[in-house]
Amino acid sequence: MSNNIVLKKGLNIPISGEAALETMRTIAPDVVAVKPTDFKGFSPRLMVKEGDKVLAGSPVLADKQNPDILLTSPVSGTVKEIVRGEKRKLLAVLVKAEGNEAVDFGAKDPKGLKAEEVKETLLKSGLWPTIIQRPYGVLANPAQTPKAVFVSAFSTAPLAADSEFVFKDDLAAIQAGITAISKVAKVHVCVNSETSAFAKLQDAVLHTVIAKKHPAGNVGVQISHISPIMKGETVWTLSLLSLAAIGKLFLNGKLDLCRKVAVTGPAALKTGYVVAMPGTPMSALEGCFDPAVETRFISGDVLSGENIGKDGYLGFFDNQVTLIKEGREREVLGWANPLRFNQFSSSMAYFSWLLPKKKYNMDTNTHGGVRAFVCSDVYGKVLPMDIFPVYLVKACLAGDIDKMEQFGIYEVLPEDLALCEFVDPSKNDIQAIIQDGIDLMIKEMA
Amino acid sequence: MTMEENTVKPGLFEKGGKLGWLHSTWDAFDTFLRVPATVTAKGSHVRDSIDIKRVMIIVVLALVPAALFGMWNVGYQHNLAMNDLPGFWHQFWWGLWKVIPLYLVAYIVGLGIEFTSAQIKGEEVNEGYLVSGMIIPLIVPVDVPLWMLALAVAFAVIFGKEVFGGTGMNFLNPALLCRAFLFFSYPSSMSGSQVWIAHRCGADAITGATPLSYMSEGMSSISNAGYSFWNMFAGTVPGSVGETSVIAILIGAFILIWTGVASWKVMVSSVAGALFVGWLGTAFGVTDVPAYVQLVMGGFAFGTVFMATDPVTSAQTECGKWIYGFLIGALCIVVRLFNPGYAEGMMLAILLMNTFAPLIDHCVTSSATKRRAKKVSIA
Numbered sequence: 001m002s003n004n005i006v007l008k009k010g011l012n013i014p015i016s017g018e019a020a021l022e023t024m025r026t027i028a029p030d031v032v033a034v035k036p037t038d039f040k041g042f043s044p045r046l047m048v049k050e051g052d053k054v055l056a057g058s059p060v061l062a063d064k065q066n067p068d069i070l071l072t073s074p075v076s077g078t079v080k081e082i083v084r085g086e087k088r089k090l091l092a093v094l095v096k097a098e099g100n101e102a103v104d105f106g107a108k109d110p111k112g113l114k115a116e117e118v119k120e121t122l123l124k125s126g127l128w129p130t131i132i133q134r135p136y137g138v139l140a141n142p143a144q145t146p147k148a149v150f151v152s153a154f155s156t157a158p159l160a161a162d163s164e165f166v167f168k169d170d171l172a173a174i175q176a177g178i179t180a181i182s183k184v185a186k187v188h189v190c191v192n193s194e195t196s197a198f199a200k201l202q203d204a205v206l207h208t209v210i211a212k213k214h215p216a217g218n219v220g221v222q223i224s225h226i227s228p229i230m231k232g233e234t235v236w237t238l239s240l241l242s243l244a245a246i247g248k249l250f251l252n253g254k255l256d257l258c259r260k261v262a263v264t265g266p267a268a269l270k271t272g273y274v275v276a277m278p279g280t281p282m283s284a285l286e287g288c289f290d291p292a293v294e295t296r297f298i299s300g301d302v303l304s305g306e307n308i309g310k311d312g313y314l315g316f317f318d319n320q321v322t323l324i325k326e327g328r329e330r331e332v333l334g335w336a337n338p339l340r341f342n343q344f345s346s347s348m349a350y351f352s353w354l355l356p357k358k359k360y361n362m363d364t365n366t367h368g369g370v371r372a373f374v375c376s377d378v379y380g381k382v383l384p385m386d387i388f389p390v391y392l393v394k395a396c397l398a399g400d401i402d403k404m405e406q407f408g409i410y411e412v413l414p415e416d417l418a419l420c421e422f423v424d425p426s427k428n429d430i431q432a433i434i435q436d437g438i439d440l441m442i443k444e445m446a
Numbered sequence: 447m448t449m450e451e452n453t454v455k456p457g458l459f460e461k462g463g464k465l466g467w468l469h470s471t472w473d474a475f476d477t478f479l480r481v482p483a484t485v486t487a488k489g490s491h492v493r494d495s496i497d498i499k500r501v502m503i504i505v506v507l508a509l510v511p512a513a514l515f516g517m518w519n520v521g522y523q524h525n526l527a528m529n530d531l532p533g534f535w536h537q538f539w540w541g542l543w544k545v546i547p548l549y550l551v552a553y554i555v556g557l558g559i560e561f562t563s564a565q566i567k568g569e570e571v572n573e574g575y576l577v578s579g580m581i582i583p584l585i586v587p588v589d590v591p592l593w594m595l596a597l598a599v600a601f602a603v604i605f606g607k608e609v610f611g612g613t614g615m616n617f618l619n620p621a622l623l624c625r626a627f628l629f630f631s632y633p634s635s636m637s638g639s640q641v642w643i644a645h646r647c648g649a650d651a652i653t654g655a656t657p658l659s660y661m662s663e664g665m666s667s668i669s670n671a672g673y674s675f676w677n678m679f680a681g682t683v684p685g686s687v688g689e690t691s692v693i694a695i696l697i698g699a700f701i702l703i704w705t706g707v708a709s710w711k712v713m714v715s716s717v718a719g720a721l722f723v724g725w726l727g728t729a730f731g732v733t734d735v736p737a738y739v740q741l742v743m744g745g746f747a748f749g750t751v752f753m754a755t756d757p758v759t760s761a762q763t764e765c766g767k768w769i770y771g772f773l774i775g776a777l778c779i780v781v782r783l784f785n786p787g788y789a790e791g792m793m794l795a796i797l798l799m800n801t802f803a804p805l806i807d808h809c810v811t812s813s814a815t816k817r818r819a820k821k822v823s824i825a
Contacts, residue, residue: 013492015492228818230819296491298491302490302491302492303490303491303492304489304490305491307491322491324491324492326485327483327485328483328485329483330480330481330482330483331480331481332479332480333479333480336499336500336503340495343495344494344495345494345495345496346494346496347494347496347705347706347707348704348705348706349496349500349501349504349705349706349707350495350496350500352495362492363485363492364485364486364491364492365481365483365484365485365486365493366482366484366485366486366493367481367493367494367495367496367497368481368482368493368496368497368498368499368500369477369482369484369497369498369570370570371497371498371570371572371573371613371614372572372611372612372613372614372615373614374498374501374574374613374614374757374758375501375707375757376757376760376762376763377706377709377757377764377767378706380764386814386818388762388763388811388814390762391762391811406811406812406815407811407815408818414489418489418490421489421490421493422490422492422493422494423494423496424493424494425494425496425497425498425500425501426497426498426614427493427497429487429488429489430489431488431489431490432488432489
């Protein structure tokens with residue numbers, strides 16, 4: 001363990017509602033959703049119709065551009081409904097869960113596998129889309145071999161699930177997953193301390209990230225300090241969740257996407273962990289929220305998670321649900337009130353610095369109107385990357401490909417600049433701007 | 447009250463309502479009184495409680511000590527010239543009534559244009575002018591005719607800001623542009639020794655010249671005119687309304703640096719630049735005014751703290767801020783040393799560096815890009 005990365009910049013948002021380290025229950029949902037919208041760059045083609053029987057691991061959707069890439073059902077049962085949105089966009093395939101049967105992909109020892117066998121098994125089982133390719137954060141291309149594979153073994157996002165607690169029983173599976181992926185490309189794993197349970201993983205280059213603040217746990221930040229992505233290069237990233245699923249696939253031969261999900265947030269009546277699978281409906285969290293309060297259900301964390309609504313389904317890459325109140329109350333003279341002790345600000349313009357330990361019941365109010373960029377030095381303080389965030393954002397707004405390249409569009413995903421968006425006094429939607437820039441790059445560079 | 451507002455808003459002022467064309471104006475007052483009820487639609491679901499209104503109000507607060515001192519000093523200088531010292535409160539009231547009209551003109555004209563242009567564009571009203579309007583009366587001579595001020599404010603807001611798209615898009619500091627307009631259009635009301643004391647009424651016994659106007663004649667001349675380092679530091683000398691007291695300005699600087707609203711890097715490097723050139727000046731015998739005296743004369747302190755640090759028009763990169771600030775300080779003193787006709791270099795130094803700030807940033811960002819490319823090719 002010699003590779004240390006020291007990161008000083010960043011910010012931990014002191015939001016209340018951290019999950020208690022206990023497993024509350026196992027959710028066996030009636031209905032599970034397969035959502036193609038969780039996967040950037042996946043254009044879905046249906047492989048089932050309503051009423052079809054599926055097993056856990058049966059293909060449900062295929063990618064139009066690359067039909068080898070499949071999404072499979074996480075449970076066995078019957079296809080109940082195909083949900084479409086505007087312009088008939090396919091939003092989800094709902095599977096009514098019945099029985100416990102699964103497709104057998106055949107248990108294999110990952111140590112003896114070849115790269116082609118690993119790829120083939122991942123494609124067939126529907127786990128290939130768990131690999132995210134950078135730049136742009138899209139589906140990985142099976143025909144390409146990446147420069148390297150990066151894994152962050154800890155999360156610093158607000159109220160994120162505790163990796164050590166969540167993956168306590170999955171260490172062998174994660175190891176098997178890493179061994180399998182290492183057949184395709186060199187794997188780099190970032191841990192947050194040398195005593196971490198993940199610091200003993202084999203078949204990977206380990207890096208210790210010495211940092212106390214978000215976004216040090218973001219894999220994008222870690223990559224930029226290990227080996228920045230330049231034009232023409234591709235890397236893959238995998239989460240521990242994905243590695244655990246891949247490991248279980250090779251060890252048991254079956255698709256098993258069950259995970260411990262942290263139920264968090266200031267609007268959660270009860271916090272803790274539940275065992276659930278992606279696509280679990282939020283209605284299964286009954287008792288954790290107050291139906292009388294207008295609550296926002298976020299699959300993921302408050303910075304980059306998705307607002308899925310109370311009728312939504314847990315996202316594929318998430319092991320966290322955050323519940324926060326919609327902030328529609330209008331504070332009188334809020335901007336002028338010198339005290340405002342119940343509002344957090346990272347700046348010294350309010351007095352929240354007097355209460356460093358306080359946790360805040362944050363809501364979704366923007367606390368101000370949208371303006372042009374005025375302040376220039378607040379953004380860099382929360383971004384531990386060698387990037388000028390405002391310049392990158394302005395290049396994206398202008399749609400200037402050359403400037404976007406120059407200012408590092410290949411290195412970032414929206415989540416990496418989420419804190420810039422949080423602290424922005426001008427209230428711009430920075431993550432959406434970056435995503436638009438990335439979409440433009442994909443279109444222009446194709 | 448709340449009920450009434452809730453029923454009035456959608457009917458009258460919403461787009462399509464009877465007074466819908468006043469939507470921007472309504473919205474400005476409405477959000478001024480109460481935080482808007484908007485919730486996050488995209489991206490981060492929670493947001494920091496700071497907004498541009500808060501940023502601007504902090505700058506306004508930081509300017510209050512300089513403004514209050516300026517009001518007193520206007521009265522004090524007048525009484526001094528009339529050889530009649532009726533006491534602190536009397537002087538303050540006298541100065542207050544001289545300065546209030548300047549504020550009224552600056553805010554009514556400036557905000558009027560801001561509201562109108564927001565109305566035309568159908569956008570929300572920007573808060574930036576709250577600060578510009580607070581600064582403008584502080585950087586002009588107290589006796590400037592109000593119609594001139596109105597004209598200058600209109601020019602600065604329209605051509606310095608609105609034509610570029612409003613606060614955040616301008617590249618010149620609007621308050622300084624206002625002063626520059628006055629200076630070049632009406633030099634006789636803006637410089638010389640006649641303008642700095644209100645209602646001199648033929649009190650010719652006292653010249654009323656600012657310490658800076660003795661700069662070219664050397665330190666002994668400044669001392670002979672009765673100006674010492676300490677009374678220039680305290681601010682009991684003639685000058686523009688708010689620029690004289692370094693103590694009041696330092697209180698403002700403390701507020702700005704503490705809250706992080708203004709960049710300490712720009713302030714520190716500007717002082718460093720001024721000291722460096724001031725020292726060169728004495729070392730090469732150009733002047734015998736010590737470098738540290740330069741810091742308390744004229745508009746240097748006010749410009750460094752409140753105008754060089756304007757986040758929109760200063761350099762945007764952290765490294766660029768050091769260069770930008772240093773050059774402002776250095777240029778200001780260069781003008782003072784080599785232009786005896788008009789010794790106040792701060793205004794032009796900042797405006798010049800405002801135009802160069804994008805170039806500085808360009809150099810900083812492109813060298814960073816090159817550095818990164820090199821780092822990668824090695825790894």
